[in-house]
Amino acid sequence: MWNKSQRGVTLIELIVAMVIIGVGLAGVIGVLTRTAVTSTDPMITKQMTAIADGMMEEIQLKPFTGDGARAANGCDRSNYDEVDDYADYGGSSGIQVCSMDGTVGPAGYKVGVQIVSGSGGIVTGAIPNGDTREITITVRNGANSYQLVGWRTNFGGG
Known part of the structure; x- marks a missing residue:
């Protein structure tokens, strides 16, 4: 039975959010790695x-x-x-x-x-x-x- 007052996120929404955050973190780590290599x-x-x-x-x-x-x-x-x-x-x-x-x-x-x-x-x-x-x-x-x-x-x- 479904109640409109229940709140939360679905499994699909969690997976999409994890993919977006993962791609963003990969980009940031790539930039930090490049900066660390050329910092000398x-x-x-x-x-x-x-x-x-x-x-x-x-x-x-x-x-x-x-x-x-x-x-x-x-x-x-x-x-x-x-x-x-x-x-x-x-x-x-x-x-x-x-x-x-x-x-x-x-x-x-x-x-x-x-x-x-x-x-x-x-x-x-x-x-x-x-x-x-x-x-x-x-x-x-x-x-x-x-x-x-x-x-x-x-x-x-x-």
Whole structure:
């Protein structure tokens, strides 16, 4: 006997609701899985940026000219006393990231520095080409790379 005051859901309604909720959960889990797999990429980019910024600051704080001699052992840069000492540091493939005294930094990162004399068209006529250096720092981690370009001028004349 059926009474209109009885309430509830039928078996078919429960099955349909479970299918809809299951499909929705599968979609959400798929998105979360994809996000978890690629979540390290921003960290790698941030570390490459920090490494390049640190190297750029180190180079730009050096005097424009020095004694002209460069004595380095591996990644030890403690004897670098001028901007030009960093020219071709790490070569084309880069060198393991390390601090100025040669202490090894984070694994998997390589850094390379290129220094070009002259303004490269950035400043025309204002500063003589011999008094300008374009500094390009490239940091690599596997297939990822980050490049930072800066300039240093001989603003003090020495």
